[in-house]
Amino acid sequence: MKRFKREIITLIVIIVFIVGIDLITDKIMKNVVDDMVNLIEDIERKIGENLEDVKIDDLKKVWHEKEVMLAYFSEHDELEKVTVEVTELKSNMENDMKEEAKGNIDKIKFLLKHIEEKEKLKLKNIF
Secondary structure, rough: HHHHHHHHHHHHHHHHHHHHHHHHHHHHHHHHHHHHHHHHHHHHHHHHHOOOHHHHHHHHHHHHHHHHOOOOEEEEOHHHHHHHHHHHHEEEHHHHHHHHHHHHHHHHHHHHHHHHHHHHHHEEEEE
8 A cells, every 4th residue: 555655646746747847848939939930020020111121140040049949859850940941031031032031931930830839748749
């Protein structure tokens, strides 16, 4: 009976630990995605107004910082896809290809939301 109680307590501690870690990583992921989406939407607004105001290098710098943090608990393949799209966005902006740049922006937003959704602790993500 004593052994059974110890096993139950150990199981509860493990579950609490896993849920706690998940809550922390979800919070980090949500903050990163929100920051990046806000920055992307700001760039999207500026594309329509004037290309001179667009700070694409800032986006690249911010993404690199966020990517390093996300690499600890996210799939590297997904992060690489965002990096590729950010690089293509920069290239399209430098070549005044607004429509292609808008497509890159949409892809970046989709990928960020996809990464956030994929990392959440849900039964469908576990099984």
